Structures are given as structure tokens and as C-alpha cells.
Amino acid sequence: MSSTWYSDDIPPRPPVGARGAVVAILRGALLLTLIVAGLLVLLFLRLLERPVFGSKRPVTPWITQGVCRTALLILGIRYRITGQPIVSSGALVANHSSWLDIFALNAATRLYFVSKLEVAGWPGIGWLARATGTVFVVRDRKEAHHQVKLFEDRLREGHKLLFFPEGTSTDGLQVLPFKPTLFAAFFGKEFDGMKLQAVTLNYAAPEGRDQRFYGWWGDMDMGPHLWSVLGTLKQGSIEVVFHPPVVRTGYADRKVMAKELETQVRDALTAKP
Template structure:
């Protein structure tokens, strides 16, 4: 079971005045309409998509992408990317800083998150996660064998699976050691020789004058207040998603070597853009 990361320097609660509340409302209304309107469209399409394509989703991922791109427009947060999403069978690993990662990582690349099983029961978020095809697993080494089967089915369906190997979110200013447990599935004899892993770095730039950790969501922070603070910001910052070169699983001796290599690449990307 992963431990929740906590900062030794807590983030101070932001004060939201009347103007901030007005900005939050003006941003929240269209954002809610976008997210839930997109969800309704996705579910309707899925009614026809599922009988014909099963696990394959040739249409609905484009709905998710469009919603995530427009979300940044409504929030006023600049969205930038660098590098190219990989093609072919494989998985993606990235650092984890915020609930905004969901929008940032879906906005350009059609991916399916691999998440801890508890998320499926969260109000609202769990429903959205299930509708968009999230894979729910228990982070337990004893279940690695059963996870291989799940991953293989998804990969064979053409899905790009996205993992957060840190096992928790941080303040966005660092990358924690990648846990190698989930990487074990990639070394299955039916996957190893043709599977690639693409490291991705997500870097947030706070609004001018704000704490550099403004968009970070970690520890015991509640979702509602953090969302409100983000919506109420007078100025917004930006998020940059950097797609690094994919690596071949077969080029690594074991899961620990693969986890360390991708961790170093993601960390180097964060350090570069934090300069």
C-alpha cells in the first residue's frame, strides 16, 4: 500500500474575496456543463460503440480529449506540449502532482489511466473514471500475476495505459522514487519483446506572485477547496507536458532497472523546466 506524501512546508490557505468568488462561479458553470455534457455524449456513443467494438474505443476517446482541451481554455490555464506521443503498443508513466493531471495527460494523447481501486468508489470522480475506461487495480505485489492479464487485454485492444509510479501525488516540485511493482507486468513473456514505455513529465507554472506549488494537490488536501482556489485565481499559470523518447522493455534486465530509468528521465524533465 502506498503512503501519502506530505510536505514539511504546508501550503497556506488562499483568501478568496468577492471578486474571487465571482471568477470561480463564472468559470465553474461552463466547466461543469462541459465535463458532464461531455460525459453524457460519451455514454450515449458508448451504447453503440460497446456492442460493435468491445474493449476497443475508436470514438469515445476523442470526446475525452476535446473536453480536456476545452477545460484548460475555460480555466484560463495555458496548455503546452513538447515532444511526440508514441505510436504502437505500450504504456505511459508520468509524475503526479494534481487532479489537473487528468486533463493535462488526456488533452493530447488518448490514454487510459491505471488507478488504485479506491478511486472507483469516490463520489463523482469514481463515476467519471469508470466511464472513461480507467483500469482499477490494487497496488499489491501478490496480485501482479492477475494484473498481467488485465493489462494484456487492454494493450491488445490498442489502449495506451498510463501509470503514476510514485504511488501518490506531490507538490509538483519534485519526483518521488518510482515503485517498481507495476513494472513487473511489462516483463511478461508475451509483452516484453514488443512493448514500449514512454516517460512523460508534467510541469506546472504557478500564476505570477503565487506559491510555486499553487497547482499541487497532495496529502490531506480536500478536493473542493483546492478546486475553488484554482477557479478563483485572478491570473492563471500554465501546464507543460513533455513527451520523452519511448524505451523498449526488452532493453532492461528487470522491473527495478526500468523503473529507475524512467524515473530519472521524468525527473530530468521536471528539473529542466523548473530552472
Template sequence: MAMPRITVAGWLRVVWRGMILGGVTYGCLVLLLLLRVVERPLFGMQRPWTPWITQFVCRMAFVILRMPLVVRGQVMRQRGAVVANHASWLDIFALNAAQRGYFVAKSEVERWAAIGWLARATGTVFIARKGSEAKRQQQVFEARLRAGHHLMFFPEGTSTDAIRVLPFKSTLFAAFWSHGLEEVMWIQPVTIAYRAPEGRDARFYGWWGDMEFAEHLIMVLAEKRQGWVEVVFHEPVPVDAFPDRKALAAHCEAEVRKGLEGRL
């Protein structure tokens, strides 16, 4: 997708929106870290306070961008995880704005400048692609889930062009079938749908392939009249209602795909 030409006014929007967004994000990050100093010894893995700061920052991001966020459906109250399609770096803001949870991300993200630090501070669970790490990662998942954390996954394994859903990989779902977790765990499929700004390519908000993050960020910040994003929470399902992880992954993929097709 060709990046649109940015005007002088567009560059001014990049500067002031970027400064405000960066100030809110990292200013609140300092507050979060200070609060975590008290929260951690009192509550351990549970985080009753700091997720509210993360949610505030993510909601403010859409206010700063002047990009409407529409949330449909109900966030599940049961213990479990959320699985969603992955189209853009904006997905992280959208999901965190709509609910309070913790992302599961590939281990490489932990080493990304600025973003890795932010992800660690907000409680992201990092996973390695090495088979030798599978057992340890499963233990981490179990501990977080038993602590009442809602984990958020992108089962496609990569981001897309925002107008399609890739097949869901069932590997991460395996953590839900261990030590009796399947008897208490619920999974909620979530569709994230973007409407591009008027006159722009339908894939405008999609960030995929070899796109540079900085270039895509600038393009979004520069846009005068934004489109919108819709987060749709589908009905949660109990893990033990499915015979195995592949069946559960297939159900979630079908729900998310149906939700996206209904909005395109």
C-alpha cells in the same frame, strides 16, 4: 502551503468557471455513454470514437480556466504505456488533453463520488493494493495492452508538491514482463511541469498530503491570472531493452526528473 484569500470576484469566477466546466464535463459524459452503447458491441475493448470526447473535455478544461497548455515532443505510435510524475488532479486533464489513453488508478478512486463514475466511463483501469489481486490485475493489463490501449501510470504512487519527483515504484512495471509482452511493449516517460501564477507559491498547483480536493479546486478556479502547464513527451523505449522492471523504472524516473528540473 497556505491557501490564498479568495475575493468576491474570485468567488464569482469559481461559480461561473465551475458551472461551465461541470456542464461540459458531464454533458459530454452523457454523449460518451450513448456513443459507447454503439461502440462496445461493434468494437469490444477497442474504443475508436469515445476517447476523442474525453480529449475534447480535457482540452476545454484549460480553455475554461484560461490556463495555457504546452505540449512538447511526440506521442509514441508504438503499443505500450505512458508513465509520468504526479503533482495534481490537473495531471489527468493535462495528459488526456495531450493524447488519448486510459489511466491506471487505485481501486479507491472507483468509489469516489462523481469522480469514480467519470473514471469508469472513460475506461480507467482500477487496481487493488492486495497481493492476492496481482495475477488478475496483470491479466487485465495484458488484455488492455493487447487491445492497443495506451495505459497511463503515475509510478510515484501519490501526488507531490509539483516541484519534485518521488522515487518511481517498480511494482506496476512487472505487468510488462509477461507472456511475451516485453517483446512488443514500449514505455514513454512524460514530464508534467507547472508554472504557478505570478506572485504565488511555486507549489500552487500541487495537490498533496492532507489537502482537501474541494478546497484546492476552488483555489484554482478562483485564480484570475493562471500560470501554465507543460507536458513533455520523452523518447519512448522498448521494454526488452532493460533487464528487469527495476531498471526500466529507474530509467523512466531519471528522464522525468531531468525534464522537471530543466523547467523549474
């Protein structure tokens, strides 16, 4: 059964006029050039990095962060950071509203995403995800033990992982219940002192646009959504809110932890229905 979130009230995409179309083409060309150039630099540095550091990546995450910060500049979307991200290995959990989450979170801190396995097979996006060290998981309770092992291996390498516990994206106005399954990885004794941090993504739509403008959910096609964002002359903004980190030993079980972090994310969401 799919966990995809749907809404009966989907706002129409605003038309992109002639000027907007020119801007969209220019932005798209610059973004594509940036991403391809960044990927080539990352792969080259990874050839040098891997023999020395193995699965640890002390250099290449800086390339990903620089590319994502530049991408937001090209799009014209303002972003600001509230709070401080953890600097040690650990885990971040965030609400999920859009493909733009990837740019906003990578721009704010160096991390590794946890994504559903299907993304690995997506043309273009899958290649980028693999190159940047994404952890791919199968969202199935029968695979829970295997997913936990994947998380544990990456945490031992000192990686900072980020996952979306809702399991799907929404319109950006709400936070769905956090699924506690993947939190099991953080309850091994060797991770007693490990930090977890909740992150809230607040999107502000461009002036005069529906407040769900940046949301991408359900069966929405990527093409029209991307074109609409690229062709918007005056963009909105994204706020990335880093909540105070918590330590795993402060929670009786994964369900209690998931619920508290969910509450933190929800309480800081600016656009509430």
C-alpha cells in the same frame, strides 16, 4: 501502510476575493456543464461503439480529449506539449502532482488511466473514471499477479495505458522513487516490442503565487484547492514533456526500467527544490 506523501511545509491557500468568487462560480458552472454534456455524449457513443468494437474504443477517447482541452481553456490554464506521444498501444508513466494531471494528460493524448481501486467508489469522479475506461488496481504486492493480468488484457486490446509509478501525488517540485511492481506486466514475451514512454508534468504557478500552487497532496481537502484554482484570475501553465519512447527488450528487469524512466522524468522537472 499508506504510500501517501506528506509535507510539513504546506503553503496557505491564497484568499479568493469578490471578483475571484464570481469567476470561480462561472468557471465551475461551465466546467460542470461541459463534463456532464461530455459524459452523456460519451455514454451514447459507447452504446454504438461497444457492440461493434467490444472493449476497444476507437471513438470515445476523442470525446474525453476534447472535454479536457476545453476544460483547460475554461480554467484559463495554458498548456503546451514538448515531444511526441506514442501512437501505438503501450504504456506511459508520469509524475503525479495534482488532480489537474488528468486534464493535462488527457488533453495531450488519448489514453486510459490506471488508478487505485478506491477512486472507483468516489462520487462523481468514480463514475467518470469508469466511463472513460480507467483500469482500477489494488496497490498491494499480494495482488501483483492480478494487476499484471489486467494490464496484459488491456494491452492486447491495443490500449495506451498511463500510470503514476510514484503511487501518490507530491507538491510538483520533486519526483519520488518509481515503484517497479506494475512494470512486471510489460515483461511478457508477447510484449517484447512494446513501447514505454516517460512523461514529465511541469507546472508553472500563477505570477506571485507559491510555486506549489497547483500541487495537491497529503490530506489536502479537494474543495478549498478547487475553489482557489477556479477563483485565480490569471492562471499559470502546464508543460507536458513526452520523452523518447523505450522498448522493453532493452532492459534486464523491471527495476532497471523503472529507475531509468524515473530519472528521465526527474531530469526534465523544471521546478526542483
